[in-house]
Amino acid sequence: MERIQGAAETHVLILPFPIQGHINPMLQFSKRVACKGVKVTLITFSDKQFTKGEDGLVSFESISNTSEESRKDMGVDDRMKKFQDTVRVKLPEIVAKHGESGFPVSCLIYDSMMPWALELARKIGISPASFFTQSCAVCAIYYAVHEGKLNIPIDDQASVSLEGMPPIEVYDLPSFVYDMDKYPGALSHLASQFLNIGEVDWIFYNTFDILEEEVVSRMESKCPIRLIGPTIPSMYLDKRLEDDKDYGLNLFQPNTETCMEWLDTKETCSVVYVAFGSIAALGEKQMEELAQGLNMSNYYFLWVVRESEEKKIPRKFVQETSEKGLLVTWCPQLRVLAHRSVGCFMTHCGWNSTLEALSLEVPMVAMPQWTDQPTNAKFVADVWKVGVRVKVDAEGTVRKEEIEKCLRQVMEGETANEIRKNSQNWKKLAKEAVEEGGSSDKNIEKFVEELKCSSNVTK
Numbered sequence: 423m424e425r426i427q428g429a430a431e432t433h434v435l436i437l438p439f440p441i442q443g444h445i446n447p448m449l450q451f452s453k454r455v456a457c458k459g460v461k462v463t464l465i466t467f468s469d470k471q472f473t474k475g476e477d478g479l480v481s482f483e484s485i486s487n488t489s490e491e492s493r494k495d496m497g498v499d500d501r502m503k504k505f506q507d508t509v510r511v512k513l514p515e516i517v518a519k520h521g522e523s524g525f526p527v528s529c530l531i532y533d534s535m536m537p538w539a540l541e542l543a544r545k546i547g548i549s550p551a552s553f554f555t556q557s558c559a560v561c562a563i564y565y566a567v568h569e570g571k572l573n574i575p576i577d578d579q580a581s582v583s584l585e586g587m588p589p590i591e592v593y594d595l596p597s598f599v600y601d602m603d604k605y606p607g608a609l610s611h612l613a614s615q616f617l618n619i620g621e622v623d624w625i626f627y628n629t630f631d632i633l634e635e636e637v638v639s640r641m642e643s644k645c646p647i648r649l650i651g652p653t654i655p656s657m658y659l660d661k662r663l664e665d666d667k668d669y670g671l672n673l674f675q676p677n678t679e680t681c682m683e684w685l686d687t688k689e690t691c692s693v694v695y696v697a698f699g700s701i702a703a704l705g706e707k708q709m710e711e712l713a714q715g716l717n718m719s720n721y722y723f724l725w726v727v728r729e730s731e732e733k734k735i736p737r738k739f740v741q742e743t744s745e746k747g748l749l750v751t752w753c754p755q756l757r758v759l760a761h762r763s764v765g766c767f768m769t770h771c772g773w774n775s776t777l778e779a780l781s782l783e784v785p786m787v788a789m790p791q792w793t794d795q796p797t798n799a800k801f802v803a804d805v806w807k808v809g810v811r812v813k814v815d816a817e818g819t820v821r822k823e824e825i826e827k828c829l830r831q832v833m834e835g836e837t838a839n840e841i842r843k844n845s846q847n848w849k850k851l852a853k854e855a856v857e858e859g860g861s862s863d864k865n866i867e868k869f870v871e872e873l874k875c876s877s878n879v880t881k
């Protein structure tokens with residue numbers, strides 16, 4: 423697809439929450455919008471060095487937040503407040519600057535986790551749009567909490583029945599719903615995404631019609647959501663955005679060459695890829711079981727253990743498994759998933775990782791840790807049937823025997839064949855959604871038309 427030249431008069435600001443799993447989908451959506459002739463500027467916050475993509479479709483504007491050093495001493499609430507205060511001051515300055523330089527901003531697309539940005543956008547005189555980075559099913563659960571339709575705290579034994587969803591057991595719900603005491607304040611924060619949703623001009627969900635059909639129609643009856651996903655770099659699906667192979671902003675440095683060279687030496691579908699996203703922290707006991715489970719399975723494995731987690735790797739594990747495994751602190755996940763040698767993805771089921779595996783037809787072993795991940799794992803195993811989900815023991819640990827068993831189920835035999843077939847089908851459907859005339863493509867097209875119309879009206 424060619425970028426529309428000379429039409430970039432309409433200007434949109436994108437405000438992601440500054441963590442990897444939230445930046446990636448909003449940046450990818452930015453590229454899709456920019457391709458349709460809109461100027462898009464994405465706000466970044468890190469004082470770390472970003473690795474920027476080279477596509478040039480999207481401009482970046484950096485707001486310096488508190489330095490990492492001073493953030494260390496702050497609690498979560500103080501950090502969030504500081505972040506909000508910074509945005510409240512800087513965002514109007516950015517909008518004013520662009521207005522003066524001839525590119526007035528007409529819309530602010532903010533992460534739904536920051537509902538306060540709506541009022542800010544209105545104050546500056548631009549249209550607010552909210553972008554949800556989690557699945558529609560997860561949003562529907564938080565919406566039910568917001569509406570008071572889900573009785574909380576949840577009774578441990580009960581299974582939950584929600585319109586448009588398969589029967590959900592307690593431990594399929596987001597952890598903030600079933601384990602409220604452990605995360606005080608988290609559930610009310612997530613339900614607050616919907617407090618002012620009726621006043622937003624556009625609502626975007628990173629999913630696609632057929633993937634969550636029933637729950638999507640339930641949500642559509644509540645608010646006018648627009649499905650624009652999956653937000654996977656174009657070269658992995660429709661290939662219309664030339665060179666769009668990567669998200670383009672890495673908060674962690676990937677060990678790209680090491681990973682790709684190592685994968686190149688392995689047979690097709692022989693490697694288990696293990697990664698738990700950018701936030702999840704496994705307990706030491708769990709790391710030990712996982713390490714032993716991988717070792718017992720005897721498959722090759724590529725395991726991402728972030729720097730902050732490295733101290734939990736069992737002693738001598740790296741030396742003892744050097745023939746079979748490679749451990750890295752971060753990898754180019756999309757390139758890894760797309761590599762022919764990767765046979766399965768052991769994942770925490772963050773929504774991006776889930777959509778990436780689904781779009782690249784990589785079977786999953788779902789090992790959810792917290793937040794929305796248990797619900798995504800439920801859909802992976804029981805609804806889309808593109809993987810299996812591990813069982814935890816009475817202490818909440820996934821034991822090595824269970825890990826070995828699940829890996830085997832997904833890598834070889836009858837279940838593995840079924841899963842592979844289903845995965846192929848989902849890849850096809852994901853591609854159809856984003857290619858020209860597909861459901862998500864049409865939704866983006868429609869948004870851009872509406873945006874251009876509203877910009878012309880205000881000119």
Ligand SMILES: O=c1ccn([C@@H]2O[C@H](COP(=O)(O)OP(=O)(O)O[C@H]3O[C@H](CO)[C@@H](O)[C@H](O)[C@H]3O)[C@@H](O)[C@H]2O)c(=O)[nH]1
Nearest residue numbers: 443446555556699700701726752753755772773774775793
């Ligand atoms: O070595 C790695 C590991 C991950 N990634 C990328 O990092 C992103 C991780 O996103 P995700 O899988 O969604 O996990 P989290 O980073 O944990 O994301 C947070 O945000 C998501 C969206 O709201 C939620 O679904 C998750 O539960 C929450 O933890 C993905 O795009 C991966 O491709 C890499 O590039 N290299």
